[in-house]
Amino acid sequence: MSTGVVQVAGELIANRRVGAYHHLTLVAPGVAELADPGQFVALAVGGPTSATLLRRCFSIHKVKPSGTYGGTVDIVVAAHGPGTRWLAALRPHDPVDVVGPLGRPFPLPAEPVACVLVGGGYGSAPLFWLAESLRERGCHVEMVLGAASEDRLFGVVEARRSADAVHVTTDDGSAGRRGWVSDVLGEVVDRTEAAVVYACGPMAMLRSVTEVAGRHGAVAQVAVEESMACGIGVCMTCVMPVTGSDGATRMVRSCVEGPVFRGDRVRWDAISGGVTRVPEDAVGAPRAGGH
């Protein structure tokens, strides 16, 4: 387990509307210095007497270890519930309690291989920073960004700066090619001879990205978005069935063992319809009359 984590009284310094999302910049001293692409922060919402107790977790969009205000962390928020609406309504200088960085980052390849980065909706948030890290290592990087519609894409302009090429898909055809990211991914992997596909977005997308990557000879590294109560590994709510190097499937915490997993290790067969079952062959799975 990584030990580099801090809890800090953060402060919002910028809140910008970007399409359907809010792009927040927080001063959070100590977090930026420790963070790597793929890690996330857990924010308390509603203030110290809030009736909304559970932390909201966001992958880190970017960090600036030492700016004018001290270390800053950027996140992207889709305001669809009471916690995210509270965050989206924050104004400069409002306090926010920040815990981070949390989770395991994207593993980076030892060799300068080609990589494809796939983002669904605002799931693309951590990928630009990842792209820069990969290109610093000499990797050729292409990005595939997809969403339901143009306003739900995040970071297309930034992607053109961070990557060698960018491919866009939307379900309704309002931007880029009409269809899903998985429709174009195979061709991009083949042409670039990519060794790794990194992806972040909804579960169904991560599953199809894993399948396409596998068929085209690339390893998928996927960052999952499981709902979490704490983000730090104590509540056991964010578990997923993942097969370990010993071949055994366990219900592992996506906040500490993830959020990045090798796609081919995730038991997608157990995940559907908003429910993740415990595979019958998982360690400690219920037996007849059990739990």
Next chain:
Amino acid sequence: MVDMSTTLAGMRLPNPVLTASGCAANGKELQRFFPVAELGAFVTKTVMRDPRSGRPTPRMAETPSGMLNSIGLQGPGIDAFCTQDLVWLADHGARVLVSVAGNTAEEFGEVVDRLVAGPAWDCVVGVEANISCPNVANRGLVFACDPESSERVVRIVRDRVPEGVPVFAKLTPDVTDIVAIAAAALGAGADGLTMINTLLGIVIDTDLLRPQLAGVTGGLSGPAVRPVAVRAIWQVTAAMRGGRLPTAPVIGVGGVRTGTDALELVAAGAAAVQVGTATFNDPSAPRRVLTELEAEVRRHGFDRFADVVGIAHERMVRP
């Protein structure tokens, strides 16, 4: 200087603030935020005999000032717990209250046997019998809902835990008469009581129009349940003070987020307090509550924590 020490059935702790079972994992995660050895004791996640995967997800639903959880006692099983988790806690100087459970009364006994025989038994300052889990032999009814089942489990656990190490029975408030269950547990040899476990609830997802939890029902916890905890502690403490129950220490748990919250449970009769769901909101909560509770005791002019325990029973205004 306030003397914050507390003595639970002969076991002296430097202070009365503990983690709550299932809200702190087994220590490593929280150690990143404060030294777990600074707590009065660390209460482990309930351990059962065999490894358990727990339930499907979604396992949680947020509720006003609380949450519903349906984890299903996921855990590594007693053997891995003893050789890994408990050894880690011992190495880090923690005093440990181990929460145990079984699918049957006899399984509770097996868990305790292996715990006592394990390499880190010396750091154990008590055993908490989580009798609020389903009894497979009794159609899945939780042990703590039935005085006889509670009694059978507590008797076995008390028999197997060496003398000098106290046994606490953790009770559910989901019963008609919690004093009757407390009487059964104490009659069977429990040295103290932990109150309360979660309350059973259901949340409906109003988009999908189905239960939000994959396991349908879950345990309600958080500040929303605090008055229920205070009530349960009050009723049992009042029965002890009235001579209707043998006197025994009560560990209070339920909705504690601040030192003032903890003080409520203490004034109602709790000799120690566990911090649970608040830890999800603030990983430093258990340590912070200790600092805040000490300030509260001082604010009221006491120099010993022990003098505040149950004080509300003496200050009642009788009409």
